[in-house]
Amino acid sequence: MAKFYVQSGTVRIIVQAESSRKAALWAVHQTMQQVLPTADDADQTPTSKSEKANTQGFAVLASKVTVSERGFDRNDASTMSTIEVVAEWNQMVTTLDRLERMLYQAA
Template identity: 60%
Template sequence: MAKFYVQSGNLRTVVQAESSRKAAIWAVHEAMQQVLPVDDEFSHSKSDHDGSVMSTVIMLAKRITISERGFDRSDAAVMSTLEVMNEWNQMVTTLDRLEQMMHHAA
């Protein structure tokens, strides 16, 4: 897997992914965890050493830039944040349906 530098608004993160699109989706997932925690482990990892929640709020811009070469690159791929968020939402909805199906089958 390749390493991607993803940025939007005040979000700057490095992600290992199979493609730039998947890296963008993961970055949106990280940002959305502050609003809609899907993973308890993630929410605990974003706490300060004393257990209080960190005060930095991730704010995304209208566009997400993704590069394999670094941050602030003029040659970075650009994606609509709304488009990536829609894909993230579809993924989370599908995972929720799968979890419900597995729960009902058990």
């Protein structure tokens, strides 16, 4: 897997992924996780999330996500619409939620 430098707004994250699109999806997931409940943070309460946000601040996405294999702030980075990446992330999370419910009902 390649290493990607993903940035948007205040988000700057280095991700190993199969593609730049998947790296952008992971960055959006990490950003959305600060406010939405996900399986990754099941052990965190809303209060602990709020305290973390107050001490560390919120990550904020801009209208574009840029991804590069060479580093941050590169002119040759690929650019994607944040809303498109968020929509794709939403579809993925919704599908995973449906699968989880189906598995739970089958058990």
